[in-house]
Structures are given as C-alpha cells and as structure tokens.
Amino acid sequence: MNGFLPISKQEMADIGWYYCDFLLITGDAYIDHPSFGTAVISRVLEDAGYRVAILSQPDFRSEADILAMGRPRYAVLINGGNIDSMVAHYTAAKKRRSDDAYTPGGKAGKRPDRAVTVYAMLARRAFPDVPVYLGGIEASLRRFAHYDYWADRVMPSILESTGADGLMFGMGEHSVLELAANLKHGKKGAAACAGVRGTAYLAHDAEGLSFPAVECPSFEEVCANKPAYARSVKLQYDEQDHVRGKALVQRHGKRVLIQNPPALPLTTAEMDHVYGLPYMRTYHPSYEAEGGVPAIQEVQFSIIHNRGCFGACNFCALAFHQGRYIQSRSHESVIAEAKQIVQMPGFKGYIHDVGGPTANFRAPACKQQEEHGLCKNKRCLFPSACKNLEADHTDYLNLLRELRQLEGIKKVFVRSGLRYDYMMADHNDAFFRELVEHHISGQLKVAPEHMSDNALYYMGKPSFSVYEQFRERYARINQKLGRKQYLVPYLMSSHPGATLDDAILLAEYLNKVGYMPEQVQDFYPTPGTLSTAMYYTGIDPRTMQPVFVAKTAEEKAMQRALLQWRRPDKRPIVLAALKKAGREDLIGFGKECLIRPARGEKPPAAAKKQPAAAHRTGKGGTHRPPAPKKKGWAKAKKKK
Known part of the structure; x- marks a missing residue:
C-alpha cells in the first residue's frame, strides 16, 4: 500500500478492509498534508483506531460514486474543501473562475457550487440510514442563518438546507473524536452532538441543554429585519469563546438550531501529536497522470x-x-x-x-x-x-x-x-x-488594507499611522543592514464604510509615495463575518449605527480604478470618479495630480483643491490621515 488512506473500494480491499467506519467526502483532491483539514481529521480518526476512507470530488450528478464505496459503519463526514466552494468558483465580481488549484491539473468544474449541500443530499440518498455530519470552512461559516452573497439573500443554517444530522465548526479534532465515541456507543443522529463542544445540530426544542444558552433572533426574523440580522451576528461573535462562551439557540420554523460552545483549544502536547501523525505530505499518486494538484506547491x-x-x-x-x-x-x-x-x-x-x-x-x-x-x-x-x-x-x-x-x-x-x-x-x-x-x-508582504482611518475603522484595523511607523522602521533596518528590500502592501477596495473620498485619499497617498499596486482585492462578502453583515444590512453590528456600503458595479469599479489610476484602461472611470467626487483638482499636470487631461484639453479652470474628509478613529473622534514623512515607498521588483 502507498501509505495514503484508501480512496476507492479496490484500495480498501487491498489493505483487507471490507468496510470503513467513516466515509469522508471532500470537494478537494486528496492531499495528505497537515495544511488540509481532510488530512488532519482523517489521520486523527485513524490514530484513534477507526477505519477512514476518503472519497474525493465524487460525481455530483448522481450518488453512484458514493454507493461504490460501500456503507460506512458509523457516519458519512462531508466538507467542501480547504476553501469555500463558492469562493473557489467565483470572483468578488461573481465571475466564474477558470481554474481550481485544489483539483488535479488545476481544472475547474470537478466540484459543484455549494459542494457541502450537494454532497450531503447525495449521501442521504445513497445511505438513508447512515448519519451525515458536516465540517470544514464552508459548513462552519454557514452554521447559523446567514447572508449569501451569491444568492443575495439570507439563507437558513446549512443544517436546514442539507438535512444533515449535525456539523462541526472550527478546528475539529476534539469534536470529531467525541462525536465518534458517541456513535460507537450507540447514539444516533443529532443526539450524538448533544453536549459535544464545537458542534451544532437541529432539535425540536431547546430543553435539557448541556450548557447555559442565549437565544439569537430567529431565521424568520433575520430575513425580515436587518437590525435583527446585525444583532444576531454580534451575538454569535460575542459567544465565540471557549472559556466564557455560551450555547446559542436560533429558531428555524418549528425546529431549533443549537450551537454548543466552541471546542477547547488543543494543548501544545495535543497539537504536537496531531502534527506528528504519519502524513504523506503530498497528493495521492493517482493524480500524477493529470499533472498533480497545484495547491500542494505553496505548502509542501x-x-x-x-x-x-x-x-x-x-x-x-x-x-x-x-x-x-x-x-x-x-x-x-x-x-x-x-x-x-x-x-x-x-x-x-x-x-x-x-x-x-x-x-x-x-x-x-x-x-x-x-x-x-x-x-x-x-x-x-x-x-x-x-x-x-x-x-x-x-x-x-x-x-x-x-x-x-x-x-x-x-x-x-x-x-x-x-x-x-x-x-x-x-x-x-x-x-x-x-x-x-x-x-x-527581497520583499516583505503585509496587509495595511487601506490608508484612510475611516475605512480602517470599519475593517477593524489600526490607524494608518501604525503602518507608516512600521514602514519607516523597516526602511531603517534595511539601511543599517545594507539591504535593498521592498515592502509590498495588500490593499482592499469597496469595504463597507469606505467611500469614494476614502479611495481618492488612498490614491493620492500612493501617488505621493510612487507606488501603484498590480493587484487590488475587492471586498468579498463571505458568510459569517462582521463585514458581510455590514454589507448586507448597512449597519455596523458593533455599534448598530448606519454604515455606507458601495454596492453598485459603478461604485465598486470607481474605488478599484482609483488604486490603479496609471493604467490606461482605467482612465475613463478614474475621470468619472474624480468628477463625481468634486476632485477635479487632481486632473492636471502637477506631481500631485492623478491623471492628465486628454491631448489638447486643458485642466478644469475652476478646479480647486478640496479639503480632505474627516476620518473616524476607533474612539469616535476625527482624524486626518498623516502625510507621509518620507518619499520612496519602494516598488516590488519587476520580473525580468
């Protein structure tokens, strides 16, 4: 045997198995490396004495591939992969991606949209009497009623839409072993999750809970009322703590979603043990003929x-x-x-x-x-x-x-x-x-995300002055060491709270220090985050105060284009953005100008420099972002 866990009925037979205890279905190719959740959970179960078979990227048009693996003794475990299947498939602009790094050969289309939901329904049809439990990032972030960016509506808990018996959220080593022990001792379905930290399940009522509990606004309420949605998200974050966190209850029609408190963290000894399990540290050899799996390259x-x-x-x-x-x-x-x-x-x-x-x-x-x-x-x-x-x-x-x-x-x-x-x-x-x-x-990558303290406040990031101090300290150390190394900042456009004025301020700063990013990340409203709640509701869940949100394609395109103002293809939209914001003073021939007039065209005669907008700080006061003390934010090295 090649040292991997079996991925087919034939490989099970090769090692003398005529059944498995757990069938783990995943939306990724099977990579047996501790950077991948499938590898960790399967090895943890194996270490505890259970037989685990892996079914990677099964045909999602029928249950044939699942049936071919044979009925597992205890349960089917399902995850969508190392990243959310919708994020794997779509850009922030909802455009279909052309590749998938977690698939053999990098080919797109090997897993379905909403992979966890599709796989769970197939597993139910294949083995109606076998419990189904969900895990991984896709299920974890959808455990409560949540805003779904791709459908542009609030959706129920993924347990409601899949009919699964329960799910494990967060890092699941403790949860999966306790759940497995309950199944081994005869508990079935949702009952196997009762009292298990780091799990969630649906029940007919909230009687007899193992932990003190607080109630979130119901699914019906968060669908109808955006302030209720914001309050629900804030409450979920407040209780996401293994020491003081309580169980959370959210009603879905006639049933109740129950989330137990988070699992206890691994001790250093436990973590050492998990990472010391016999991982093969690469993809299954069956993928070699397809060129391997690109995702291994960054982590191998x-x-x-x-x-x-x-x-x-x-x-x-x-x-x-x-x-x-x-x-x-x-x-x-x-x-x-x-x-x-x-x-x-x-x-x-x-x-x-x-x-x-x-x-x-x-x-x-x-x-x-x-x-x-x-x-x-x-x-x-x-x-x-x-x-x-x-x-x-x-x-x-x-x-x-x-x-x-x-x-x-x-x-x-x-x-x-x-x-x-x-x-x-x-x-x-x-x-x-x-x-x-x-x-x-040669370069250090960090994530200031923005330079407007207004935008940073809504991101939950510190004042830009901290980054400026870091940049100066980095330059000073490089100078002392006689090194010429570069600082590459990650930047984000269109985050809730970030206005067109904020984008212009960032563009002015980048112009002053002589840097234009090759790539800019548009804000991506993924399930479960505070920022996504702001995007959907227009409310900051931390304060319940209104927040500006750039939602139209035009607003988003303007903010993005301003960060790449030198690109010729961005010129029309940069001009439109500056005119819309009343910042025609930035159209001209001076060093401070972002864009030049067209040939033969004069700069706007009446253009006057507008005062910078006031910027909120974390304490609720106002603050104008400081001008950089030194020029020369070094550019990343150009590829030869």
Whole structure:
C-alpha cells in the first residue's frame, strides 16, 4: 500500500478492509498534508483506531460514486474543501473562475457550487440510514442563518438546507473524536452532538441543554429585519469563546438550531501529536497522470506552528472559525517536521514558510485569556494595542534561529500573515532585525488594507499611522543592514464604510509615495463575518449605527480604478470618479495630480483643491490621515 488512506473500494480491499467506519467526502483532491483539514481529521480518526476512507470530488450528478464505496459503519463526514466552494468558483465580481488549484491539473468544474449541500443530499440518498455530519470552512461559516452573497439573500443554517444530522465548526479534532465515541456507543443522529463542544445540530426544542444558552433572533426574523440580522451576528461573535462562551439557540420554523460552545483549544502536547501523525505530505499518486494538484506547491515545504488569530479583522473568517485564542506547537515538534522535510524528494534547502493564520503569534495575547477568555467587547490590537497585550517575539525568534541552524536548510522564510501592528507593539528590534536579515526574500508582504482611518475603522484595523511607523522602521533596518528590500502592501477596495473620498485619499497617498499596486482585492462578502453583515444590512453590528456600503458595479469599479489610476484602461472611470467626487483638482499636470487631461484639453479652470474628509478613529473622534514623512515607498521588483 502507498501509505495514503484508501480512496476507492479496490484500495480498501487491498489493505483487507471490507468496510470503513467513516466515509469522508471532500470537494478537494486528496492531499495528505497537515495544511488540509481532510488530512488532519482523517489521520486523527485513524490514530484513534477507526477505519477512514476518503472519497474525493465524487460525481455530483448522481450518488453512484458514493454507493461504490460501500456503507460506512458509523457516519458519512462531508466538507467542501480547504476553501469555500463558492469562493473557489467565483470572483468578488461573481465571475466564474477558470481554474481550481485544489483539483488535479488545476481544472475547474470537478466540484459543484455549494459542494457541502450537494454532497450531503447525495449521501442521504445513497445511505438513508447512515448519519451525515458536516465540517470544514464552508459548513462552519454557514452554521447559523446567514447572508449569501451569491444568492443575495439570507439563507437558513446549512443544517436546514442539507438535512444533515449535525456539523462541526472550527478546528475539529476534539469534536470529531467525541462525536465518534458517541456513535460507537450507540447514539444516533443529532443526539450524538448533544453536549459535544464545537458542534451544532437541529432539535425540536431547546430543553435539557448541556450548557447555559442565549437565544439569537430567529431565521424568520433575520430575513425580515436587518437590525435583527446585525444583532444576531454580534451575538454569535460575542459567544465565540471557549472559556466564557455560551450555547446559542436560533429558531428555524418549528425546529431549533443549537450551537454548543466552541471546542477547547488543543494543548501544545495535543497539537504536537496531531502534527506528528504519519502524513504523506503530498497528493495521492493517482493524480500524477493529470499533472498533480497545484495547491500542494505553496505548502509542501512549509510548516504550520500555530492556530488562531487575536487580530480579528472584521472581514476575516478566522475569528469565527478558528477563534482568537492562540495555540502553538513546541519547538521540538516543529524541528522534527523540518528534519522530515529535509529528507523529502525535491527539497532544495528552502523552508517556504513557518507560519499559520498569523505567523508571529506564539501565545495568547495576555495571561488573563487563559482563565477568563477573550474580552467580550474589546480587541487586542484595535483600535490600538491593548495595555495588557504581551508583545514578545522571543519564542518565535528562537524557533526560527533553531530551524535555520539545521543541516540541509539553506533558508527559512516567513511568508504567511505577519501582524505589523503586533510587531510595532514589541519595542525590541531583535525579531524585526533578524526577520529582515534572514527570513524574507527581497520583499516583505503585509496587509495595511487601506490608508484612510475611516475605512480602517470599519475593517477593524489600526490607524494608518501604525503602518507608516512600521514602514519607516523597516526602511531603517534595511539601511543599517545594507539591504535593498521592498515592502509590498495588500490593499482592499469597496469595504463597507469606505467611500469614494476614502479611495481618492488612498490614491493620492500612493501617488505621493510612487507606488501603484498590480493587484487590488475587492471586498468579498463571505458568510459569517462582521463585514458581510455590514454589507448586507448597512449597519455596523458593533455599534448598530448606519454604515455606507458601495454596492453598485459603478461604485465598486470607481474605488478599484482609483488604486490603479496609471493604467490606461482605467482612465475613463478614474475621470468619472474624480468628477463625481468634486476632485477635479487632481486632473492636471502637477506631481500631485492623478491623471492628465486628454491631448489638447486643458485642466478644469475652476478646479480647486478640496479639503480632505474627516476620518473616524476607533474612539469616535476625527482624524486626518498623516502625510507621509518620507518619499520612496519602494516598488516590488519587476520580473525580468
């Protein structure tokens, strides 16, 4: 046998199985690597003594592929893949993507839209008497009634639409083992989820719950009333904590959705064990004839050392899925994985990343979180770093030092998300200096997202002044080291709260520092985030105050075009945006102008510079974003 879990009835027979305990259906190709949820959950169950078979990207037009695997003894487990199937298929403009990195050969079309829903219905038809449980990001973010961007309406819990017996949200190692034990001991259906942290299920009533509970507005109410929807989302976020979080109840017609509190985080020893399981660290060999699976390229020689993110940006699903509490692996565990990577075929001495959701988090934000959980109405880094925050990179720095000393390793990179605001809260330059010296390759990518404090407030990001300080500190360290390395910012357009004036301010800033991004991410309203609630309701769930939302194609196109004002194809819409905003002073021949008049055309004679709009800060005051102190935001290297 090749070391992978079986993916067909024939492979089951080859290892002497005539049945499996769990059939795991996934929307991705089968990649046995700890960066993929399917691999982790299947190996955790295998380690506990269960037989797990994998059915990857089955034919979604009939249940034939599912039937061919044979009836599992305990349950069918279903996930849509490592990313939401709708995000995998569509851009923020709802245009169909032409490829799929999680499919053999990168081909699109191997999984259906709303893969979890389709697979669950097929599994029900194939095995009517076998329990069906959902997991992964697609199910996790749809566990409550939620706004669906692609359908442009509020949809019920995915449990209601699929008829599944329950779902596991967040990182599911504890939940799936407890659920499996309940099934093994004779519990069936939704009853197997009762009392299991990190699960949700539908019931006829909310009697006899194992945890204290609070009630959300019902599905019917959030469909009819946008303020109720905003309140519901805020309540769901408030209880997303393993220490103080309560069970949540949301009525769906005659039934009740019950979400138990989040699962307890893995201890360091438990996390070490999970990442030490016998992963093959690549895709199943059956995909070789199709050219392999592109998704492995970014992670095959990378290491995940942590989980969770207390940064909790409003547009990011991490806080609602993994949670804000940080879990980390031991140095010994990470080093053991690095030594394993060194022995892999194709390894050329470069660890591509030592990261996670946020690379430079190794411990909870403060000691209070261990006993009391995360603060209910406060953020660790927004609107500024909390006074109780323990910003210390010593442990992470020591880990990186140990890794780069290993025989066979030439370079250790850090490429996944670095929280620059957390780095700025650490006044010791040691980590910053060694990061610049040893762990980047010519450029450092970070995510300020915007420069307007108004937009940043609604994103849940710190003031732009923090980024400016970071940029100057980065330049200073590079100068001391004699390096010429670049800073590449990720930027977002059309986030709720961001106006046309905000986009113009950002364009002015980029013009002043001499940088135009090659790519700009339009805000993507994915299920379950605070920002998506703002997009749908026009209400900020944190304050219940109105918020501007750019929804029309024209509004979104204008904000995006302003960030790429130099592109000739953007010229007409940039002109229209400047005229609409009354900023014709930016049409001319001066250095501060964003665009020149057409040949033979004079700049608008009456154009006068308009005052910058006031910008809200996290404390509700006003603040005009500071002008940059220095010019020369270095550009990314051009490809030769």
